[in-house]
Amino acid sequence: MAHRLRHAVPLGFAVLILMTVVIAPFYWIFSASVKAPQEIIARKPTLFPQSFTLEHYDKLLGHSNFPTYLQNSLVVAFGTMVITVFLSTLAAYGLYRLRFPGRNLLFRVILITYAFPGVLLLVPLYDMMSTLGLVDRLVALVIVDVTLAAPFAVWMLQAFFRTIPQELEEAAALDGASRLGIIVRIMLPLAAPGVASIAIFAFITSWTEYIFASILIISDANRTVPVGLAGIIGQYQVDWGLLLAGATVTALPVLVLFGLVGRNFVEGLTAGAIQ
Amino acid sequence: MRNNLAKSIVLLVIALLILPHMPATAQEKVSITFWHMEQPPYRVERFQTLIDEFNAANPDIEVKQEAQNWGEIYTKAPAAIAAGNAPELLFAIPDFTPILRDLGAVQPVEDFVAELDAQHKFYPAAVAQYTYDDHTWAVPLWNMAHSLWYRKSVFEEAGVEVPATWDEWLAAVETLTKEGQYGIGVPANKQLYTDQTVYDLMINGGADEIYNPDGTLRFNNPQTVEAFDMYSQLYRFSPPDSPGWTWGEAEACFANRTCAMILQFTVITTYDTQAEGDPEDLGVAPIPYKEGVETPGTISYVNAVMILTDDPAKQAAAKKFISFLLEPENYGRFLNAEPGLYLPVTEDGSTAESYWNDPLVVKYKSQVEVMLDNSTSGRLFGFTGGNTFPSIATISAQNLLAQTLQMVVIDGMSPADAVEEGQALMEEAIE
Secondary structure, eight states: OHHHHHHHHHHHHHHHHHHHHHHHHHHHHHHHHTSOHHHHTOSSOOSSOSSOOOHHHHHHHHSSSHHHHHHHHHHHHHHHHHHHHHHHHHHHHHHHHOOOTTHHHHHHHHHHHHHSOGGGGHHHHHHHHHHTTOTTOHHHHHHHHHHHHHHHHHHHHHHHHHTSOHHHHHHHHHTTOOHHHIIIIIIHHHTHHHHHHHHHHHHHHHHHOOHHHHHHOOSGGGOOHHHHHHHHTOSSSOOHHHHHHHHHHHHHHHHHHIIIIIIIIHHHHHHHHHO | OHHHHHHHHHHHHHHHHHGGGSOOOSSSOEEEEEEESOOSHHHHHHHHHHHHHHHHHOTTEEEEEEEOOHHHHHHHHHHHHHTTOOOSEEEEOTTTHHHHHHTTOOOOOHHHHHHHHHHHOBOHHHHHTTEETTEEOSEEEEEEEOEEEEEHHHHHHHTOOOOOBHHHHHHHHHHHOBTTBBSOBOOOSSSHHHHHHHHHHHHHTTOOOOBOTTSOBOOSSHHHHHHHHHHHHHHTTSOTTGGGOOHHHHHHHHHTTSBSEEEESOOHHHHHHHSOOOTTTEEEEOOOBOTTOSSOOEEEEEEEEEEOOOOHHHHHHHHHHHHHHHSHHHHHHHHTTSTTTSBOOBHHHHTOHHHHTSHHHHHTHHHHHHHHHHHTTEEOTTSOTTOOOTTHHHHHHTTHHHHHHHHHHTTOOOHHHHHHHHHHHHHHHHO
């Protein structure tokens, strides 16, 4: 008993520190977002709000274009997530299983594109989107975000596919499953943690993307959250309450996605696959 | 009857052939897109009110605003120009204009500015920041100038007079630094705010000219070294987090009484909404100067609007809109999109009822008067002494004044060595 306690106490303490480090910034942002402006910038910061107000949320959601930005971000992020998962799954499976000339080269090229600084593509990409008539259109952001997320997603998913025994596929093939059937019925359920990971990765990549969204989108009606929020908080006069309320609302979809997909979805699918 | 019918048909056919090639008629609206970088919702709303009024009074023109961000406009505008999507009107600060002018996108407007000057009388310094290479490249719209902000009660309690000279300033800062309070808040971030505060000290140390008249750099001179030395002395009494500051953090430091003084364009909105909001206690003064300096002053940014279209009909519509904004009955409302920050650049605008009757301006009238007075001695690095050198855009974009300061206050170099290194960096940048 004493031996177990000797291990449990330091472990518990370490977990507590880790949780504090992870949760504290979220708590700080949220708690400050419900403080009065004077308390937010008070000389001595308060751990618990001494004043409680929802005025910053009212200003954010009722008197700014933030709800529009939120809606746009959701459309772009979900679009990016779905397309990235679809393309990356097929690409990763193809690179992992199919034998064709230049396979290794193609795989390396995909990795190189991920290493290439996207910011260098700003002007040519703007020019390209302009030629296609996609400037100031959300679809332009989906295209860009998919190109940002897909290379890493392919690489990650390919690593997941490698862990799946080839015999399972062969058995399915003997039972008459088609290539697509093998992907859908065998590979995807077994690689579910990987699929969930790349889905979250694609969503967050798109949700937080700033540079291309700021250049390719011109009108306020099509702005996404990172760019829209940066604009409404001001430059010379920063509205700290608005900034904190915006940060809280911005973090929510990501937290919800992690809560839903990151655990339940992965656990449920992998458990089903193993059975 | 048949002849009439035939004539009518012929006329109709001719009309159908000619009409598409005719210039815009009264029915065809001329569309003007206006990019500005004033994104906070209340500023956009105020601009929209004025745009709606203009559009209603001018049914043949449709002005549309699109708020952009200063952070991206340096990339976005050239990209839009290259792709043929540029707006007809684009806001500017002096060191942004040369970048677009070099792309051949900016229309000269000296004749139009002369027309407006005859009606409203521009302050000469406002036009000067946009006049070089034999042309004027933008129409001034408002000015922003730094001042020294303080609380009268804090000074009274410490027995400190408002400093006028550097010696008085250092003494005041030292006296005011006590438990929980720093005598002054000055930034040391490699960012525009630091460029601005450094230049405040350069102006008031007699080092406002960065260029010689022939365009060579004269940054490395004894006056600049003294200004950097003074800044480093003030910095010792600034909060420890000031190396990461931009304007917002400095204002928060002042609003929560941690900083007894700051250099800022304005603190009025923040002081009114996030601090005491007592106009009797809010002090504003000119930035102290080194004794013996003949022309003290402050950094000032004249914000202007560039015309990017070469289409005559669009140019005419754009000019009509700018004229509308500068009419005294509209101009004050335009400036008060951010009361107490945007200062008039025309004589009739400075006395316009529409400017002075805004509730916040009424409340802080004495402070606004001092700000206006300070702004008349405003200047901007690279745009002084009747010489304007567009290469300053490169120096400004790389925040080389701030970088030089960091060598002193963060890396511990001597001001003389840092200024020498700073000039070398500037020469390399503009090569």
